[in-house]
Amino acid sequence: MKRPELLRENAGRLKTRVGACFPGSRAVFRGHDLHADLKDMDWVELYVFGITGRRFTPEQLRLMHALWTYTSYPDARLWNNRVAALAGTARSTGNLGIAAALAVSESSVYGRGVDVRVGDFLRRTWQKLEAGGELADCVHDELKTYRGIAGYGRPLASGDERIVPVMTLAGELGLDNGPHVRLAFAVEQFLLTGRWRWKMNYAALAAALIADVGLSTREYYLYSFPAFLAGMQPCFVEASQRPEGTLFPTSCADILYEGPQKRRWQAAIDSTTAKPTVDHLWNLQSSTPQLNTAPHSEARHGYQTQHPLSPVPGQADQPGRAHL
Amino acid sequence: MTQVEHSERIHTRIWREDAEPDNPFATRAAYCRGYDVFGQMVGNARWIEMLFLLFREELPNADALDMLEALAVALANPGPRDTSIHAAMCGGVGGSTAAASLIAALSVGAGRYGGAHEVFDAMNVWSTCGTDLAFWAAQAAAGPSDMVEIWPASEHPPGFDPHGVSTATVVCQLLGTLARIAATPCLTWLTEHRPDLEKLMDLPLAISGVAAAAFTDLGFTPKEGEMLYLLLRLPGAAAHALEQEEVGYKRFPFYSVELEDDPAHKEAA
Numbered sequence: 001m002k003r004p005e006l007l008r009e010n011a012g013r014l015k016t017r018v019g020a021c022f023p024g025s026r027a028v029f030r031g032h033d034l035h036a037d038l039k040d041m042d043w044v045e046l047y048v049f050g051i052t053g054r055r056f057t058p059e060q061l062r063l064m065h066a067l068w069t070y071t072s073y074p075d076a077r078l079w080n081n082r083v084a085a086l087a088g089t090a091r092s093t094g095n096l097g098i099a100a101a102l103a104v105s106e107s108s109v110y111g112r113g114v115d116v117r118v119g120d121f122l123r124r125t126w127q128k129l130e131a132g133g134e135l136a137d138c139v140h141d142e143l144k145t146y147r148g149i150a151g152y153g154r155p156l157a158s159g160d161e162r163i164v165p166v167m168t169l170a171g172e173l174g175l176d177n178g179p180h181v182r183l184a185f186a187v188e189q190f191l192l193t194g195r196w197r198w199k200m201n202y203a204a205l206a207a208a209l210i211a212d213v214g215l216s217t218r219e220y221y222l223y224s225f226p227a228f229l230a231g232m233q234p235c236f237v238e239a240s241q242r243p244e245g246t247l248f249p250t251s252c253a254d255i256l257y258e259g260p261q262k263r264r265w266q267a268a269i270d271s272t273t274a275k276p277t278v279d280h281l282w283n284l285q286s287s288t289p290q291l292n293t294a295p296h297s298e299a300r301h302g303y304q305t306q307h308p309l310s311p312v313p314g315q316a317d318q319p320g321r322a323h324l
Numbered sequence: 325m326t327q328v329e330h331s332e333r334i335h336t337r338i339w340r341e342d343a344e345p346d347n348p349f350a351t352r353a354a355y356c357r358g359y360d361v362f363g364q365m366v367g368n369a370r371w372i373e374m375l376f377l378l379f380r381e382e383l384p385n386a387d388a389l390d391m392l393e394a395l396a397v398a399l400a401n402p403g404p405r406d407t408s409i410h411a412a413m414c415g416g417v418g419g420s421t422a423a424a425s426l427i428a429a430l431s432v433g434a435g436r437y438g439g440a441h442e443v444f445d446a447m448n449v450w451s452t453c454g455t456d457l458a459f460w461a462a463q464a465a466a467g468p469s470d471m472v473e474i475w476p477a478s479e480h481p482p483g484f485d486p487h488g489v490s491t492a493t494v495v496c497q498l499l500g501t502l503a504r505i506a507a508t509p510c511l512t513w514l515t516e517h518r519p520d521l522e523k524l525m526d527l528p529l530a531i532s533g534v535a536a537a538a539f540t541d542l543g544f545t546p547k548e549g550e551m552l553y554l555l556l557r558l559p560g561a562a563a564h565a566l567e568q569e570e571v572g573y574k575r576f577p578f579y580s581v582e583l584e585d586d587p588a589h590k591e592a593a
Contacts, residue, residue, distance in 0.1 A: 003488060003489050004488070006487065007487050012577075012580070013581070013582060015582045015584065017583075017584045017585040018585075020581045020583045028585075028588075030585070031587055031590075032587055037587070093421060096421060106474055217472065250334065250349075251343065251349050252342060252343035254332070255333065255339065255341060256333045256334065257340035257355075258336065258337045259337035260337075260357055261358055262355060263359060264364065265360065265364035265365050268359065268373070268383050271383060272384070272385055272386045
């Protein structure tokens with residue numbers, strides 16, 4: 001279509017298939033009257049129906065509930081929960097604190113970032129195995145590309161406390177033996193017997209269970225959004241009930257400054273007024289980056305490339321919420 | 325008082341605070357990169373100098389400061405047609421909290437269509453391609469990466485307008501102004517080769533593309549550029565949110581709806 005016709009065609013109105021409200025009359029949710037057809041629906045069922053447009057069995061929905069329940073930890077030290085708690089101690093609103101805590105849960109080392117990567121890995125690997133591929137090749141390829149495998153990496157000594165309860169429940173529901181779950185454990189076994197000695201964590205198992213339920217990676221990502229939510233509210237509530245500002249108070253001495261020594265501001269002014277003598281804008285300081293316009297030889301072609309200066313997200317256990 | 329463990333302290337190269345003698349939690353003096361903020365900088369430093377210092381240990385020369393300040397003026401208000409400002413206005417018109425309006429602007433303005441992650445992507449392209457047209461051609465031919473991440477897949481070359489017909493005048497004005505301020509490599513090359521790049525991409529350059537080139541010339545990393553793009557576009561979000569709260573919801577668009585899957589129609593059929 002000739003630009004900008006696509007914009008012009010969509011201006012001033014909403015075309016939708018997912019629903020609409022008609023104030024004073026009715027509300028439509030994915031082709032159904034919310035207050036008639038769906039009025040008895042369980043909230044999680046409605047939530048997943050909203051994401052996928054599909055219905056799920058009571059056993060599958062029970063599992064989806066449990067996956068959130070088992071990872072709701074009201075520990076205000078965890079990075080995302082800490083945001084909710086800090087909002088409480090700073091006397092912000094509950095919505096702002098919890099919304100920020102959920103946003104923070106979209107992390108590259110835990111939460112949604114890991115969910116997406118491990119979900120994609122398990123699906124891709126399963127497809128390759130179905131096509132006759134070897135697990136070892138799949139794992140090696142993943143390690144080569146990402147320097148780790150999302151969902152795996154717990155030290156041998158500390159297993160994930162959520163694995164047994166969720167597998168027990170999945171067994172009771174008859175959902176513990178799907179292909180992605182079997183694959184998740186096979187990958188763990190491979191990594192344990194190899195030189196890595198990595199154990200599977202909850203992220204990999206949850207992604208596998210939901211893949212067997214039939215959600216795509218993107219659907220799983222959206223389903224997982226409230227996964228930590230129930231643990232956040234208690235952190236906010238308790239911090240709100242205690243005297244303001246008393247959660248993790250930081251004294252001046254608790255900041256370990258490692259930068260330049262004290263210096264006069266006038267010196268900085270003098271340096272900025274000097275005319276540039278080099279072909280980049282930074283003054284000659286060893287700590288400042290040099291402008292590099294030369295093509296980066298190792299960069300991959302594509303819109304989405306890794307900057308050579310950007311740190312690569314770690315795969316190993318980290319404090320905070322990395323194990324989640 | 326309980327002594328805080330060494331591992332429970334915050335390490336920083338940016339900020340130092342000296343305590344008042346009578347209270348370890350009260351600040352007698354604060355230092356940014358070694359400069360006394362309240363004793364020397366306040367009243368003497370430009371805001372843009374403070375901004376630079378937060379990201380770098382040393383100030384750049386005057387041209388760099390001028391360039392970032394000029395870019396900050398350009399980015400300060402994307403205007404009410406922009407999705408991030410639209411989102412902020414939704415907060416304002418409904419009487420949401422100030423923070424909610426800014427969060428709305430940040431969240432919507434973070435994305436790959438006209439948002440901060442598009443700048444991040446575009447800066448990575450600059451890192452990959454530099455000022456070599458052949459690399460840009462390869463980039464255009466390669467298309468988006470298939471790496472799975474939380475961000476939706478790219479749907480257009482970053483820094484270019486997927487709905488554009490020709491280069492918008494404001495984009496050309498911004499590019500020309502920034503390139504004249506300091507004659508830096510990326511902006512200078514972009515000025516010269518804009519028609520070539522637009523032909524390669526089959527799309528006109530966008531503001532995000534100019535910002536990406538400017539941030540690259542200023543020595544910022546893609547992550548820093550992404551942060552700055554988010555930050556520098558917030559003033560307009562704040563102002564428009566407050567304005568719409570005053571204007572009121574009756575004069576704010578609600579739009580007509582065309583429901584394509586209406587149970588009422590199914591029953592009628």
